[in-house]
Amino acid sequence: MLDIRRIRNDLDAVKAALARRGEDTSELDRAFELEARQRRLVLERDQLRNRVRTLSKQVGGLHREGKGEEAAAVQDDSRRLGAEEARLAEEAGTLGAELRDLLLRIPNLPHPDAPDGEDDTDNPVIKVVGFDPDGYGAHQRVPHWEVGEELGILDNARAVKISGSMFTMPRKGGATLARALCQLALDRNADAFEEVRPPSLVLTETLAATGQLPKFADDAYAVERDDLWCVPTAEVPLTSLARDEVVDEVDLPMRLMAYTPCYRREAGSAGRDTRGMLRAHEFDKVEIFAYAAPSSAPKLLEEMLGRAEATIVELDLAYRVVEICTGDLGQSHHRSFDVEVYAPGCDQWLEVSSVSWFADYQARRANIRYRPTAGKGTELVHTLNGSALAVPRVWAAIVEAYRQPDGSVRVPLALLPYFRGATEIR
């Protein structure tokens, strides 16, 4: 959520920044006006409350001195003021709640360097690595859902029987491949990131801290009976790990990584990418994450993007990096980059990683601060995260790119340690 004081003091600049996202800025006017009213009420309420407290202390004193009648008179005054104070407090509370709800729905401001644009077609391609459109043989031009069926390593028909449409079920070497990819991503980032295995069912406030709620409730699975939500990404529990805490600056950046299953209802994308592994309600992902002091955030963003790329390089897949333009930026994102691998069989660039910097947007929602080594008080941390590796699409790209003329799939070198001696999936 945005800093209300910034809206108060620099409304035009905030509006200009938000407008770059193609966002309606009238919400900001409403927030500005709401907050001004709320602040006036709180001030009045505080003054009344102070009066009531003062009078109450007098009552105590008078009773001790045995002046019952005088005490009763003061009590009457205080009671009248108290009633007025309660009325103001209620009004201020209502306005405060309204303001907070409004602020929770206003997206983050884009980074000044984020490219302008309306939608994903405006995302500039930053670089392309290892891609030769003519370098693929006919045996690699088979979509992974066909390869999967042929080799018996992807049994989506049964997944649908078990759980309904848009669920997947890798089997045999395909299942090993999925697990190996998670393992690889964790192993390659263990040098700098603490491994965490967080819960994948979380409270409403946990989902709200990252920005999924209240605006995107339809995208998440809810376990209503127990007021829990299935996490759409490990970003969600990791962001709340330090919620309502104050960390020392010397402990920053705090780097965490986690494997979790990810659950997405994909409301609005029904019927899209329904084949194979491209889009599913449940998939596996390894996420890398950091809490950082603001000054070190840009460097970390770069590093995390580099790490996402490095794993793809090690898997020897062609990929490209795109920067997300202002119109395509996610609600909480300040600046973002996607890594897309090329899948020769379905002839598509598949988004396999998204690395983002949130500035203090999530930290303000989640109340995560740090104590600067120099100076007094506390500051909000910055949060960053990125997919170290999202399994399904990398799985698809490997199955297609590593397919051999005889129809088997060679195991990538980097994954051999996880394949129990097998060098091929057949």
Add this chain to the structure above:
RNA sequence: GGAGAGGUGCCGGAGUCUGGUUGAUCGGGCUUCCCUGCUAAGGAAGUGACGGGGUAACCCGUCCGUGGGUUCAAAUCCCACCCUCUCCGCCA
């Protein structure tokens, strides 16, 4: 799920029965200073967060698990909920 105990500041731990200058006794920790002099002991002062007002010094308000209620006044009384610990039950 059942029974019992408990949740207070950076930590430990009073205060709750008997509501009243209690942001909260005391101890520890931490910071600064003094003494001593060398990695010990002693003395003094300071030590939270958040919001608001003020050029500033500073002032006001909120916070004793959370949310309600009673009252002139709540850490203290009442209700609901959450969490922790112990025992029982169930269980991968």
